[in-house]
Amino acid sequence: MYRYDQYDHKLVDERVAQYRDQTQRYLAGEISxxxxxxxxLQNGLYVQxxxxxxxxxxxxxxxxxxxxxxxxxxxxxxDKGYVHFxxxxxxxxxxxxLEEVPDILAELASLEMHxxxxxxxxxxxxxxxxxxxxAPDEIExxxxxxxxxxxxxxxxxxxxxLPRKFKIAVCGSxxxxxxxxxxxxxxxxxxxxxxxxxxxxxxxxxxGRTPVIASSIRxxxxxxxxxxxxxxxxxxxxxxxxxxxxxxxxxxxxxKAWTPEVFAERVEAEWAxxxxxxxxxxxxxxxxxxxxxxxxxxxxxxxxxxxxDLQSLAKDNRAFSRWLDRNVRSQKQPGYSSVTLSLKPxxxxxxxxTDVQLETxxxxxxxxxxxxxxxxxxxxxxxxxxxxxxxxxxxxxxxSAGLATPSIGTINDMICCPGxxxxxxxxAKSIPVxxxxxxxxxxxxxxxxxxxLELNISGCMNACGHHHxxxxxxxxxxxxxxxxxxxxxxxxxxSNAALGKVLGPSLxxxxxTDGIEKLLDVYxxxxxxxxxxxxxxQRIGIExxxxxxxxxxx
Numbered sequence: 001m002y003r004y005d006q007y008d009h010k011l012v013d014e015r016v017a018q019y020r021d022q023t024q025r026y027l028a029g030e031i032s033x034x035x036x037x038x039x040x041l042q043n044g045l046y047v048q049x050x051x052x053x054x055x056x057x058x059x060x061x062x063x064x065x066x067x068x069x070x071x072x073x074x075x076x077x078x079d080k081g082y083v084h085f086x087x088x089x090x091x092x093x094x095x096x097x098l099e100e101v102p103d104i105l106a107e108l109a110s111l112e113m114h115x116x117x118x119x120x121x122x123x124x125x126x127x128x129x130x131x132x133x134x135a136p137d138e139i140e141x142x143x144x145x146x147x148x149x150x151x152x153x154x155x156x157x158x159x160x161x162l163p164r165k166f167k168i169a170v171c172g173s174x175x176x177x178x179x180x181x182x183x184x185x186x187x188x189x190x191x192x193x194x195x196x197x198x199x200x201x202x203x204x205x206x207x208g209r210t211p212v213i214a215s216s217i218r219x220x221x222x223x224x225x226x227x228x229x230x231x232x233x234x235x236x237x238x239x240x241x242x243x244x245x246x247x248x249x250x251x252x253x254x255x256k257a258w259t260p261e262v263f264a265e266r267v268e269a270e271w272a273x274x275x276x277x278x279x280x281x282x283x284x285x286x287x288x289x290x291x292x293x294x295x296x297x298x299x300x301x302x303x304x305x306x307x308x309d310l311q312s313l314a315k316d317n318r319a320f321s322r323w324l325d326r327n328v329r330s331q332k333q334p335g336y337s338s339v340t341l342s343l344k345p346x347x348x349x350x351x352x353x354t355d356v357q358l359e360t361x362x363x364x365x366x367x368x369x370x371x372x373x374x375x376x377x378x379x380x381x382x383x384x385x386x387x388x389x390x391x392x393x394x395x396x397x398x399x400s401a402g403l404a405t406p407s408i409g410t411i412n413d414m415i416c417c418p419g420x421x422x423x424x425x426x427x428a429k430s431i432p433v434x435x436x437x438x439x440x441x442x443x444x445x446x447x448x449x450x451x452x453l454e455l456n457i458s459g460c461m462n463a464c465g466h467h468h469x470x471x472x473x474x475x476x477x478x479x480x481x482x483x484x485x486x487x488x489x490x491x492x493x494x495s496n497a498a499l500g501k502v503l504g505p506s507l508x509x510x511x512x513t514d515g516i517e518k519l520l521d522v523y524x525x526x527x528x529x530x531x532x533x534x535x536x537x538q539r540i541g542i543e544x545x546x547x548x549x550x551x552x553x554x
Contacts, residue, residue: 044115428476
């Protein structure tokens with residue numbers, strides 16, 4: 001993974017000192033609330049319903065075991081002993097004291113972490129596939145490109161105050177596990193007819209109040225021109241984005257208003273002034289960045305013997321067998337697997353993990369995963385590069401720490417925002433709904449029979465729980481001061497991205513779980529052999545689901 005150089009250390013340390021001074025002056029009454037707002041936001045600090053919330057950057061979801069131990073320590077000393085992993089691969093502290101945030105930032109800086117640009121109208125954390133570098137379907141490892149973008153975007157003076165927040169995702173594989181079509185800029189590594197690797201560039205995706213799937217504006221961008229082309233896109237947006245109405249300020253609104261074709265023409269015209277300029281990446285710099293993401297020292301294993309041993313262990317232990325099926329993925333490196341540690345046990349807010357569990361995860365990473373941990377869009381953690389002969393030992397230790405729930409990819413592996421329990425923007429609570437669904441569907445045989453099913457919950461239209469792209473999406477709404485929930489069906493975040501359709505009138509909290517059960521009954525009654533929920537929905541349409549939930553086709 002990338003390690004800071006002297007410039008990184010100096011930049012982050014000076015930023016901490018600057019924010020400490022700003023905080024002290026704000027607390028002394030020398031800076032107004034209005035003036036302090038953008039300063040704290042660009043250092044990751046929100047003011048939520050009950051307390052401040054600090055969002056910590058996890059660039060492209062990659063952390064070292066030392067960093068995870070530091071997060072555990074910070075959560076214990078400065079918070080309530082737990083943290084929350086977000087859908088953008090970041091970490092949130094929900095109870096820090098405003099006056100102690102500079103101390104937290106200093107602690108983070110000591111282990112090469114920060115909270116810069118995790119909020120505010122700037123370029124946010126660049127995200128990617130949690131299996132980057134080890135996925136069998138990978139065209140090229142996207143992490144070096146994410147790091148290049150991180151360095152380009154951090155404190156970029158021209159793009160520090162954009163019309164609205166801005167998100168970039170990079171996908172390096174055939175299957176989209178980065179949801180790049182739902183970002184302001186989505187970059188897909190592709191190979192052209194000459195065998196060269198470059199980027200297919202998509203612009204204008206996003207969720208929130210106006211969900212939009214990104215549009216292609218350039219089918220092949222040579223690697224060396226990545227930064228100058230990003231400069232061109234951001235300049236066009238910075239110049240023409242709506243600054244008068246925050247609900248119309250995202251780049252997706254501009255692209256839709258102009259049409260993708262016109263937007264692409266404007267970008268190409270701007271790029272003509274930048275192409276082959278100082279931002280051009282030469283081969284030396286690209287290779288230097290790739291050198292930070294080299295493969296560890298893999299061992300060789302007898303594939304037949306390893307498979308036989310795992311099969312024998314799975315045969316004798318049903319729980320281990322289930323975990324292998326749901327939480328373990330093969331890698332392109334022979335004899336190694338990637339393991340997803342579930343942060344979704346029933347009764348716990350999805351994505352929450354305690355300080356003790358974090359320290360256990362760091363220990364597991366040191367023993368099984370070359371000291372690295374990855375956060376995912378689905379609010380779980382991944383240990384990559386696990387030797388297959390060690391999977392059983394890892395499972396036993398993870399299970400004892402409450403991190404081995406065998407539910408990855410099922411209805412109980414839901415995405416859920418903090419909702420009204422924490423967020424001042426939320427219309428309704430999300431966590432109690434998630435818990436009710438998990439407890440309702442606690443029969444693993446039934447859950448596994450349902451197969452792959454993505455259920456996403458958001459507490460408001462800001463869509464932090466990505467309800468628009470869940471196979472089943474749940475949106476909290478306010479009705480005269482009461483919490484109700486709207487259901488959507490048919491969303492998807494893969495390469496064939498789709499936005500869900502509203503099923504019908506919203507349901508009370510008490511009716512949501514029964515409504516979900518009725519939807520699943522329709523699926524089970526109508527599916528073909530081996531057909532997924534999403535495929536069944538796409539084949540039969542929404543009416544049968546609507547009739548079952550509301551008792552009418554109207």
